[in-house]
Amino acid sequence: MSFLDLKNVTKIYPNGTKAVHETSLSVDEGEFMVFVGPSGCGKSTLLRMVAGLEDITEGDINLDGKLINEVDPSERDVAMVFQNYALYPHMNVYNNLAYGLKNRGIDKETIEQKVNDAAKLLQISDYLQRKPSMLSGGQRQRVAMGRAIVRNPKIFLFDEPLSNLDAKLRIQMRLEIKKLQQKVGVTSIFVTHDQVEAMTLADRLAVINNGIIEQLGTPIEIYDNPKSLFVAGFIGSPQMNFLDGNIKNKTLSAEGFEIKDIDSDFEGEVKLGIRPEHLSQSENSLINLKVDLVEQLGSDNLVYGQLKDKKDFCYRCPGNLTIEKGADLSLNIENNKYYIFDKSTGKRVN
Amino acid sequence: MTRFITSSFSHLILLIGILIMVVPVWMIFASSTHTSSMINMNGLQMFLGDSFYENYLRVLLYQGGFFKEITAFKMFFNSFIMATGVAILSVVTSLMAAYALVYYRIKYATLLFWIIFITILVPLELRIFPTYSVMAELNLVNSYFGLIVPISASAIATLFFRQFYKTVPDELLESAKLDGANTWRFFVDFLIPLSKTMIVAMLIFMFVFGYNQYLWPLLVTTSEQYWTVVMGLKMMSGSIVHRFAFVMMSMVPPILIIIVLQKYFIKGVFQDK
Ligand SMILES: Nc1ncnc2c1ncn2[C@@H]1O[C@H](COP(=O)(O)OP(=O)(O)OP(=O)(O)O)[C@@H](O)[C@H]1O
Ligand SMILES: [Mg+2]
Numbered sequence: 360m361s362f363l364d365l366k367n368v369t370k371i372y373p374n375g376t377k378a379v380h381e382t383s384l385s386v387d388e389g390e391f392m393v394f395v396g397p398s399g400c401g402k403s404t405l406l407r408m409v410a411g412l413e414d415i416t417e418g419d420i421n422l423d424g425k426l427i428n429e430v431d432p433s434e435r436d437v438a439m440v441f442q443n444y445a446l447y448p449h450m451n452v453y454n455n456l457a458y459g460l461k462n463r464g465i466d467k468e469t470i471e472q473k474v475n476d477a478a479k480l481l482q483i484s485d486y487l488q489r490k491p492s493m494l495s496g497g498q499r500q501r502v503a504m505g506r507a508i509v510r511n512p513k514i515f516l517f518d519e520p521l522s523n524l525d526a527k528l529r530i531q532m533r534l535e536i537k538k539l540q541q542k543v544g545v546t547s548i549f550v551t552h553d554q555v556e557a558m559t560l561a562d563r564l565a566v567i568n569n570g571i572i573e574q575l576g577t578p579i580e581i582y583d584n585p586k587s588l589f590v591a592g593f594i595g596s597p598q599m600n601f602l603d604g605n606i607k608n609k610t611l612s613a614e615g616f617e618i619k620d621i622d623s624d625f626e627g628e629v630k631l632g633i634r635p636e637h638l639s640q641s642e643n644s645l646i647n648l649k650v651d652l653v654e655q656l657g658s659d660n661l662v663y664g665q666l667k668d669k670k671d672f673c674y675r676c677p678g679n680l681t682i683e684k685g686a687d688l689s690l691n692i693e694n695n696k697y698y699i700f701d702k703s704t705g706k707r708v709n
Numbered sequence: 710m711t712r713f714i715t716s717s718f719s720h721l722i723l724l725i726g727i728l729i730m731v732v733p734v735w736m737i738f739a740s741s742t743h744t745s746s747m748i749n750m751n752g753l754q755m756f757l758g759d760s761f762y763e764n765y766l767r768v769l770l771y772q773g774g775f776f777k778e779i780t781a782f783k784m785f786f787n788s789f790i791m792a793t794g795v796a797i798l799s800v801v802t803s804l805m806a807a808y809a810l811v812y813y814r815i816k817y818a819t820l821l822f823w824i825i826f827i828t829i830l831v832p833l834e835l836r837i838f839p840t841y842s843v844m845a846e847l848n849l850v851n852s853y854f855g856l857i858v859p860i861s862a863s864a865i866a867t868l869f870f871r872q873f874y875k876t877v878p879d880e881l882l883e884s885a886k887l888d889g890a891n892t893w894r895f896f897v898d899f900l901i902p903l904s905k906t907m908i909v910a911m912l913i914f915m916f917v918f919g920y921n922q923y924l925w926p927l928l929v930t931t932s933e934q935y936w937t938v939v940m941g942l943k944m945m946s947g948s949i950v951h952r953f954a955f956v957m958m959s960m961v962p963p964i965l966i967i968i969v970l971q972k973y974f975i976k977g978v979f980q981d982k
Contacts, residue, residue: 412883432886439887445880449902458898462889506888 360421361385362546363409363514368418370404370570378404380570381418386514386548386563391540394550395557396567397593402550405567406516409548411435423513433462438507439516442523444499446491452478452502453487459510477509480539497528504536508543515540515547521556533559554594558582566590588705591632591698597661597673599698602631611699614668616645623699625708632698635661635675644689648672653682662688734960741765741953748949760950768954771947779933781941781955787853788920788938789962794857795919796912803863804908807870808896812882822871829864833925841928851932860918860925866911873904909973917963938962 363386370379378401386392394402407413409420411432420427427435438459447455456474465473478484481501491499500520507515517536521529537560540547551557557564558578566573566581566589574581574590585591591599604613606626611618613631638646647667654661655678662674662682674690676682699709736753743758769782806825810818833840840859841850849855877900885895901908923939930936936944938959947955967974 410883410887412886432883433889433891435887437887439884441880441884443878443880445878445884447881447884447899449899458885458890459888462894506884510888 360424362388362390362423363548364419364421365405365409366419366421368405368408368420369416370401370408370413371416378570379408382570382572383418384565384572384575386546388546389544390546391537391560391562392546392548393557393561393564394548394567395554395564395593396552398552400567401570402552402567403518404570406439406518406548406550409514410437410439410516412439436510436513437516438510438512438514439518440503440507440520442519444491444503444520444523446499446502446506448491451488451490452483452494452505455491455502456505456509459506463510473509473511474505477505480508480542481505496524497532500524500532504539508539508545511545513546515545517547517549519551520549521551522553529556536560555596558594564594566593568593585632585698586707588630588632588700588707591700591707595634597635597675599632599634600672602633602666602670603702604629604631604699606699614670615647615666618645618697621699621709623709625699625701628702629708630700630702632700633692634696635673637693637696638674638676638690639693640676640688641691642689644691646672646690646692648674648688648690650682650684650686650688653684664688737953738957741950741957743950745948745950764950764954765958768947768951768958771951779936779941781938781958783934784936784938784941785958785962787856787935790853791856791922791926791937792916792919792962794853795861795922796916798857798861799863799866799915800908800911802861803866803911804870804901804904806867807874808900810867810871811874812892812895822867825867826864828862833860837924837928840925844929849929851930851935853935855929856926856935856937857919859929860922863911863915866915869907869911870904873907874900877903906973906976909970910976913966913970913974916966920963 363384365382365384367381367383368379369377369381371377382405384392394405396402404413408415409422411427411430415428422435422437447458450458453474456477457470460470460473474487475484478487481504483498483501483505486494486498486502491502494502500523503520520536521532524532533556536549549557549560551560561578563576564578564581565575568589574586576584578594581590581594585594588601592601602613604611606612606621606623606629608626609619609621609623611621611629611631618631648662648664649666650662650664652663654663658678660676660678660680660682662676664672664674666672674688682688697709698707700706701708736755739757740748740754741764742761743754744760747758748754770780809815810822815821844850844855844859847855849858881899882895885899890898920937921939922937923943926935926937926940930940942956942959
């Protein structure tokens with residue numbers, strides 16, 4: 360059994376909403392697990408069940424070898440960072456950090472030492488006497504982190520803690536959270552709907568859709584080898600291109616081109632997925648793209664355009680190539696990096 | 710120039726309003742510093758006399774009442790006990806009632822709250838005889854307990870605290886739970902400090918409410934030992950200047966409380982948090 364074990368966990372809210380369906384998941388000690396998925400898919404619900412803030416309708420949750428279904432949140436020894444931080448507005452930063460320790464009956468000197476250590480680690484030592492209302496967004500974020508760290512809990516839970524920060528700060532805090540987690544080594548679950556955040560933070564990633572874990576794996580596994588149409592579309596930026604197609608006798612025919620000898624016995628209607636970065640310009644081309652718009656990011660260019668059948672399509676090329684609006688490009692798929700999905704079930708077939 | 714005229718005009722109106730309110734009070738005060746023969750002969754006075762100490766001291770220590778068993782000093786003491794008791798008891802009970810209504814999973818909590826709330830429509834005067842017979846059964850006539858308890862359940866204060874608790878974000882409770890706070894600790898460490906200004910406002914409000922009670926103390930006390938100031942205003946015998954002095958003194962405690970705590974009062978009533 361691993362450190363955190365979810366077995367067939369289901370959540371049905373009193374109003375009948377089924378937020379999580381029979382989900383099973385194991386998280387190893389010290390691992391950084393990320394739940395990613397679109398809004399309303401049940402990420403927060405799953406996290407809050409681990410924290411004990413929502414009842415578990417069915418299934419079991421084990422933490423550190425102990426069944427915690429019925430354990431009160433105050434006894435679970437988990438720490439959570441909320442989206443709006445939920446700092447205690449009437450206490451100064453020092454007391455915000457110390458409160459959980461006081462409740463555990465730890466003596467004053469130990470508390471002081473722990474709070475000071477955590478404050479130093481997070482660079483908030485200068486603000487210990489301030490109230491949360493006198494802090495900036497980033498500082499509040501640090502205090503919220505500090506409140507979690509100082510208790511040295513079994514597991515950290517983060518529910519979209521970065522979404523209230525501006526873009527630059529978000530990237531900076533993302534890095535700091537990752538570094539901090541590696542330094543402290545506490546098992547963590549991080550919920551986000553931002554796939555870049557998910558990819559950069561995760562040791563392992565759970566892509567959730569409609570209350571079901573669609574795929575579980577390292578970020579690279581999931582990026583390289585998406586198991587379903589949903590995962591393929593959700594992970595990767597810009598999004599994967601999808602084209603309609605049909606397979607007969609190991610030959611895939613899409614609008615305007617064919618791919619022979621594909622690695623699948625599937626026959627019938629499919630979706631062909633191609634990542635914008637897996638394309639290159641070449642003579643004997645498969646795909647003809649008429650360029651509408653070029654976004655120059657410096658290192659890369661994102662080229663948006665349309666295929667013959669007016670379908671939108673994106674191509675990512677190195678930033679040193681100059682491409683004009685209105686140009687016609689002939690593109691080829693690099694190293695046969697394409698993905699085929701059953702159109703009716705969304706399952707990967709190649 | 711026209712602006713000067715209109716603004717002076719509105720100031721004039723305000724000034725007249727203030728005078729209408731202040732002059733009678735001043736006249737009573739000024740008159741209370743004269744001898745009673747002076748008042749009896751010349752009517753109410755606009756200027757201070759020189760019997761201030763004499764009159765006020767006499768009122769404080771004079772054995773008043775029908776049976777000459779109580780001094781004004783004792784009445785102030787009784788009123789103070791009653792008003793403080795009502796203030797503290799009603800604030801404590803409504804804090805706890807609101808806590809239970811908002812945070813406990815009580816079925817029909819909203820319905821229960823509205824049932825509590827409609828008691829506002831049933832003032833003490835309406836239920837005074839049943840309440841009296843309950844107190845009589847319990848042998849609480851002529852006691853501070855009997856003076857305080859029956860008027861200490863406040864639907865208004867419960868309403869205020871409930872509305873405030875509903876604005877406290879859920880994450881605060883959840884966060885506190887994860888930090889190991891139990892139900893009691895959340896109440897003491899979070900809700901009470903967060904509603905501090907509102908608590909002070911309610912304490913003032915209920916203090917004045919308790920202090921101003923007339924009918925209930927009249928009914929539930931037969932011994933002069935339990936007379937309150939407001940009762941005394943009506944019941945006290947004595948010469949006119951002494952009554953005036955007593956009226957003046959009776960206004961002091963509520964005014965004092967409001968002056969000292971008005972900052973909290975305004976904050977608590979008009980802007981939660
Ligand atoms: N208290 C509740 N009662 C009833 N339904 C709820 C409740 N909380 C959430 N839900 C429903 O459960 C589903 C999952 O909600 P959840 O909050 O877990 O989504 P999420 O993945 O965290 O979304 P977001 O990214 O927007 O935070 C949603 O359909 C939501 O409407
Ligand atoms: Mg959420």
